[in-house]
Amino acid sequence: MVKTLVLAEQNKIGSVYDNDTVITQLIIERGTYHIGDIYIGIVETVLPSINAAFIILDYSENNGFIHINNLGHLKKKTNSTNITNHLSCNSIVMVQVLKEPNGQKGPTVTGDITLRGRYLTLLPFEEDIFFSRDFESNENIVYLRLLFTLLKPKSTGILINKKAIHASINNIIQDFYSLLYEWDSICHNLNYQSAPFLISRNKNFISKVLQKVYSEKVDTILVDSKQGSKKIASTVTRWIKQKNNTLSIKYFENHNFFVRDYNLDLIVYDLLQSRINLLGGGYIIIEKTEALTTIDVNSGSFNYLNNPRETILLVNRKAAKQIARHLRLRNISGVIIVDFIDMKNQQDQLALLLHFDSFLKQDEQRPRIIQFSELGLVELTRKRQGRSLLEMFSNSNGDLSNRSCISSIVSQSYVGHTALLDTCPIYSR
Incomplete structure (x- = not known):
């Protein structure tokens, strides 16, 4: 499936769309502290x-x-x-x-310091070579272990990620030396400032988003500056394997373009609301407490089918797909309790769980269903990775100010043309 990546660097918002219409991933950076700093x-x-x-x-x-x-x-x-x-x-x-x-x-x-690359993670205070849990190829393991036994300093460890399986050796080695250079720079800067201070920011926003979401399925990348397009081109061209691959990178020097054509402000605003309407009349309510997140599924006015059992299963299946999607887009983590519409038939319960799990598996944070309780509640957990969308835009008391929400998402626009100022395919082959 073709994907479009939209990067509003000035507003620190990255979004991925399937077929230019449906948003599948959202990355927003806010605040002083970020994971990996x-x-x-x-x-x-x-x-x-x-x-x-x-x-x-x-x-x-x-x-x-x-x-x-x-x-x-x-x-x-x-x-x-x-x-x-x-x-x-x-x-x-x-x-x-x-x-x-x-x-x-x-x-x-x-104190477990790590520097993450695309294929490798440098472990400056370790000495061994490790492989990620999902690394399956024994032949590659032996080859890569021998390679890094020769390359790496004795006092440095390496974690080899799954992406390295399909990468060229040149790209893996380049990633390794880039991480070594990064660590050398950190060590070099240790004596130039007085504590406390930030010694290493975890990559710039564009590099962070590309490392997280870029794949060969992305055929168009849009960014809000010419400089940003050059950053993208210099990074992505090193990763592309297929010589006949065509990637279009375009820049628009008007930040309002992303707001107008991709509705980034309204998308975020909608994702901050507790209610999600389902096609056909059902709806979902998402509520966050300090200890957990509760999700309630309601049939609403959904009455397309004459059979109550089939109606309930259909609404629950629609809800399961949207819940999995919103867990990812809203970055909801921790303990999550889903109250689907009650189903008495165990076959229907199993069918729903399998359907729900198929969508959860698409999430890189690996949500895990714990159980379907006797009360008909589905209990699951999702690994925490950064703050949730609600946490980003809530005040210190945890309250969301709807009026200031959009203005805090989108920076003040400057005087200029409202139409496209310039489009340039930086990389195409």
């Missing part, structure tokens, strides 16, 4: 009662939180399970953002 921080408080510590990362923001299980390279060579034997107040530490802030809570940080 590396800080040189100062230990402010050590709490032995909970085996954790608070670390100053930025004097103007909330402190980072680290648990003894996440100390990584900060853990001294001792088997002590008391954090006071590993960290002390006012000590200077290198940590990486593991989870972004949530409400009044600051970011969760870790």
Whole structure:
């Protein structure tokens, strides 16, 4: 299926569309802290009662939180399970953002420092070669293990990702040396500033989105600046394998184009609403509490079928598809409880679960159905990766201001033509 990637770099919004119409992925960056950012921080408080510590990362923001299980390279060579034997107040530490802030809570940080590339992850404080869990080819494992045994420094570890299976050796090696250069730059900058400070931002927005969503199925990329189009071209041309592949990269030097033609502001606004209407008259209500997310499915005015059992199953199947989609678009994580319309027939329950699971498998965060409870509730979990859409646009009290929502999504437009200013295919072959 052909895909179009739209990158509004100025507004830090990336979106993927199938056949130019249906949005399938949404990436938004907001706030100071982002997953993967590396800080040189100062230990402010050590709490032995909970085996954790608070670390100053930025004097103007909330402190980072680290648990003894996440100390990584900060853990001294001792088997002590008391954090006071590993960290002390006012000590200077290198940590990486593991989870972004949530409400009044600051970011969760870790001492397990990693630098992620497209095919590899560099582990500066490890020494071994690892393979991701979904790496299946034994022949490739042996070859790549031998290759990096020769290439990598003894004091550096490597995690080889699944994408490396289908990549050329030249691209994998290029990725490796790029990560080594990045780590060398971090080490070089250690002595030039006083803690606390940000020593490494986890890639620029365009590179981050491309690494996350780009594949050979993307045939058009639209971006809001000429400079952005050059960044895309220089990155993507290294990844394309097929010589007959045609990729169109276009830039539009009018940020209103993305708002007008792709309705990015209205898409985000709709995704912040609790109600989702289904075709035919049913609807879904999504509610977030501090502990979990509840999703309620209702038939509404849906009455296309005369058979109640078939009607209920059809509404539930429609809802399952939309729920899986909105979990991904809204980046809802943690414990999720779905209250589908009650079904007495166990065959229908199994059919619904299989249908639901088929859509959940398309999510890279791997939501997992735990059980279909006796009360007819489907319980599932989804791995947390960054803040949810609701968290991004809520105030400090967790309330969403609808009036300011759109204005906070879209930056102030400047004086200029409302039509397309320039279009340039940067890369095409």
